[in-house]
Amino acid sequence: MGNSPSADSSGSYRRQGPQFTDRIVAEPAGEGPSGEAQWPVEAGRYRLVVSLACPWAHRSLIVRRLMGLEDAISLAIVDPLQDDRSWRFSLDEDGVDPVLGQRHLEEAYLARDPEHGTDNGVSVPALVEEATGRLVTNDFPHITIDLGIEWAKYQRPGAPTLYPEELRAEIDAVNEGVFHDVNNGVYKAGFATRQSRYEEAYTALFARLDELDERLADQRYLVGDHITEADIRLFTTLVRFDAVYHGHFKCNRQKLAEFENLWPYARDLYQTPGFGDTVDFDHIKRHYYQVHTSINPTQIVPLGPEAAAWLEPHRRGDLGGSPFGPDGTPPAPLDRPLRPLPPLDM
Amino acid sequence: MGNSPSADSSGSYRRQGPQFTDRIVAEPAGEGPSGEAQWPVEAGRYRLVVSLACPWAHRSLIVRRLMGLEDAISLAIVDPLQDDRSWRFSLDEDGVDPVLGQRHLEEAYLARDPEHGTDNGVSVPALVEEATGRLVTNDFPHITIDLGIEWAKYQRPGAPTLYPEELRAEIDAVNEGVFHDVNNGVYKAGFATRQSRYEEAYTALFARLDELDERLADQRYLVGDHITEADIRLFTTLVRFDAVYHGHFKCNRQKLAEFENLWPYARDLYQTPGFGDTVDFDHIKRHYYQVHTSINPTQIVPLGPEAAAWLEPHRRGDLGGSPFGPDGTPPAPLDRPLRPLPPLDM
Numbered sequence: 001m002g003n004s005p006s007a008d009s010s011g012s013y014r015r016q017g018p019q020f021t022d023r024i025v026a027e028p029a030g031e032g033p034s035g036e037a038q039w040p041v042e043a044g045r046y047r048l049v050v051s052l053a054c055p056w057a058h059r060s061l062i063v064r065r066l067m068g069l070e071d072a073i074s075l076a077i078v079d080p081l082q083d084d085r086s087w088r089f090s091l092d093e094d095g096v097d098p099v100l101g102q103r104h105l106e107e108a109y110l111a112r113d114p115e116h117g118t119d120n121g122v123s124v125p126a127l128v129e130e131a132t133g134r135l136v137t138n139d140f141p142h143i144t145i146d147l148g149i150e151w152a153k154y155q156r157p158g159a160p161t162l163y164p165e166e167l168r169a170e171i172d173a174v175n176e177g178v179f180h181d182v183n184n185g186v187y188k189a190g191f192a193t194r195q196s197r198y199e200e201a202y203t204a205l206f207a208r209l210d211e212l213d214e215r216l217a218d219q220r221y222l223v224g225d226h227i228t229e230a231d232i233r234l235f236t237t238l239v240r241f242d243a244v245y246h247g248h249f250k251c252n253r254q255k256l257a258e259f260e261n262l263w264p265y266a267r268d269l270y271q272t273p274g275f276g277d278t279v280d281f282d283h284i285k286r287h288y289y290q291v292h293t294s295i296n297p298t299q300i301v302p303l304g305p306e307a308a309a310w311l312e313p314h315r316r317g318d319l320g321g322s323p324f325g326p327d328g329t330p331p332a333p334l335d336r337p338l339r340p341l342p343p344l345d346m
Numbered sequence: 347m348g349n350s351p352s353a354d355s356s357g358s359y360r361r362q363g364p365q366f367t368d369r370i371v372a373e374p375a376g377e378g379p380s381g382e383a384q385w386p387v388e389a390g391r392y393r394l395v396v397s398l399a400c401p402w403a404h405r406s407l408i409v410r411r412l413m414g415l416e417d418a419i420s421l422a423i424v425d426p427l428q429d430d431r432s433w434r435f436s437l438d439e440d441g442v443d444p445v446l447g448q449r450h451l452e453e454a455y456l457a458r459d460p461e462h463g464t465d466n467g468v469s470v471p472a473l474v475e476e477a478t479g480r481l482v483t484n485d486f487p488h489i490t491i492d493l494g495i496e497w498a499k500y501q502r503p504g505a506p507t508l509y510p511e512e513l514r515a516e517i518d519a520v521n522e523g524v525f526h527d528v529n530n531g532v533y534k535a536g537f538a539t540r541q542s543r544y545e546e547a548y549t550a551l552f553a554r555l556d557e558l559d560e561r562l563a564d565q566r567y568l569v570g571d572h573i574t575e576a577d578i579r580l581f582t583t584l585v586r587f588d589a590v591y592h593g594h595f596k597c598n599r600q601k602l603a604e605f606e607n608l609w610p611y612a613r614d615l616y617q618t619p620g621f622g623d624t625v626d627f628d629h630i631k632r633h634y635y636q637v638h639t640s641i642n643p644t645q646i647v648p649l650g651p652e653a654a655a656w657l658e659p660h661r662r663g664d665l666g667g668s669p670f671g672p673d674g675t676p677p678a679p680l681d682r683p684l685r686p687l688p689p690l691d692m
Contacts, residue, residue: 304599
């Protein structure tokens with residue numbers, strides 16, 4: 001997402017939910033169950049805009065890779081540092097996205113709603129209609145579900161089933177706790193301006209991580225025997241944990257690397273095509289440490305921790321299960337970083 | 347010490363050295379080798395003023411305990427949070443030190459030199475003459491050496507030799523590297539305002555810690571077979587490492603707890619009477635996180651890491667050596683915290 005952080009008068013951080021909840025579906029019926037507009041699945045029509053720093057956007061990038069939707073849905077990667085008009089395409093030539101012709105993602109929001117600019121919240125991931133430059137949806141929880149289900153027609157052979165019908169209730173239940181206490185919990189800890197609010201978030205976060213660590217003691221993945229939505233949603237927070245949440249957000253009871261099961265579990269996913277190859281610690285660290293001047297005024301970006309540890313053996317295969325299910329295969333490897341950054345100004 | 351941190355125009359942090367370098371010695375000759383004034387060793391004449399937060403002051407507290415000088419030299423513990431007149435006695439009744447009758451340590455500095463107030467630097471440890479309230483010395487490197495040597499007359503039976511003549515050259519050499527790269531190195535990293543200055547300090551710090559880790563692979567203590575000044579000076583930085591330097595000062599290549607030898611070495615010392623019983627993580631964390639608003643504007647104090655890990659077995663005894671030497675004994679245990687703080691304002 002990536003709106004500017006702010007705590008309310010009680011010292012708590014509150015996350016603004018997605019505001020454009022249209023869906024892109026295989027068989028549009030004009031209006032969905034909650035009254036949301038429906039758009040048709042169509043190759044070459046939509047552009048996925050992400051920040052490699054953002055854990056909410058990262059989910060959609062992983063699912064696009066796992067599903068092999070690269071040819072169907074194009075990708076734009078924004079600068080990890082927003083300016084006063086929010087996310088921007090300044091890593092592209094002349095600072096303009098070559099498909100959308102926009103400098104700021106805000107333009108896609110304004111094209112959708114002339115009254116909705118940066119002040120109202122401009123977040124990633126965003127799906128934007130290429131031809132019109134209009135935002136279609138920024139509804140991150142549905143974006144990944146829909147890439148997995150509604151886009152079946154364009155998916156690669158061997159694409160996994162990330163949200164299988166018989167496991168949905170269990171996945172939803174895990175996701176609910178992970179969202180409040182972990183995905184969003186680290187933000188509540190990091191942006192708290194009152195000690196008691198910080199301590200509440202910290203306590204809930206580590207209680208949940210302890211529960212997940214226990215759950216993963218004898219099963220390779222969170223739900224069932226294969227990777228699901230639940231693993232993807234937990235992974236994008238875990239991979240940022242030691243790099244930014246532990247120090248910058250003061251989530252420091254222990255490092256991820258000090259958890260008995262969560263750490264090998266996270267490494268297992270990291271070493272799975274589609275996960276580690278979508279992680280860019282440069283984007284992640286520069287975004288958090290340089291954008292949040294309310295908690296890091298010097299904007300110094302820490303050198304540590306060393307990322308090499310992510311490649312250590314994990315032995316999670318001994319627990320059984322397989323990443324992509326009986327008929328699934330891994331996506332083809334990515335052999336270079338998605339969007340390397342220029343050297344940091346020293 | 348504890349002057350307000352500031353980086354110079356090159357983005358580097360520079361530490362101000364001690365400014366009052368008088369010595370307290372067994373046989374004063376009026377003037378020492380560098381022209382410094384000499385004061386006589388005398389029980390009941392001087393008061394040691396420390397902050398439990400400050401690693402430089404912590405050294406003198408450990409040595410006073412190891413030498414059994416509690417009855418000879420009284421102790422004052424300042425509030426971990428300075429105000430605009432620097433270190434203060436606000437933990438004492440009515441905010442006044444019961445012996446010196448002062449509210450701020452600055453008064454002792456002003457009594458020594460009417461032109462030397464907070465703006466010129468008021469640091470701990472400080473030895474103050476009780477009868478006059480005048481600062482005698484804030485020369486922390488000499489204070490510990492002198493407590494170990496010059497105060498022999500008042501030391502307890504079984505007090506160790508912390509700076510043995512035959513090892514002084516080696517101790518001095520170790521201390522020199524530890525001072526620049528570790529003791530002061532963490533401050534250079536934490537208070538840097540330019541990325542390159544931070545990276546220089548970080549690189550030198552971890553290179554030195556790697557060297558020390560290697561050195562401690564097959565010897566229990568840094569120099570010789572017993573605890574020396576070198577161990578005390580390294581310990582006061584190591585014990586603060588995971589609690590404050592790792593996150594707050596961005597010294598995050600790894601935690602102390604992730605070093606193969608430094609971590610058991612530090613636990614060994616922590617579990618030795620005179621070391622762990624002089625550590626107060628509340629004082630330490632509140633000082634760093636609440637005073638340095640230039641790097642932690644929210645003043646939230648992290649809950650982690652958990653201190654219980656310091657009590658885990660260390661097995662360093664297998665390497666031979668003994669903490670206090672062949673004729674030495676441990677000081678009597680302290681059974682309660684030196685100066686517990688009231689609960690944090692939530």
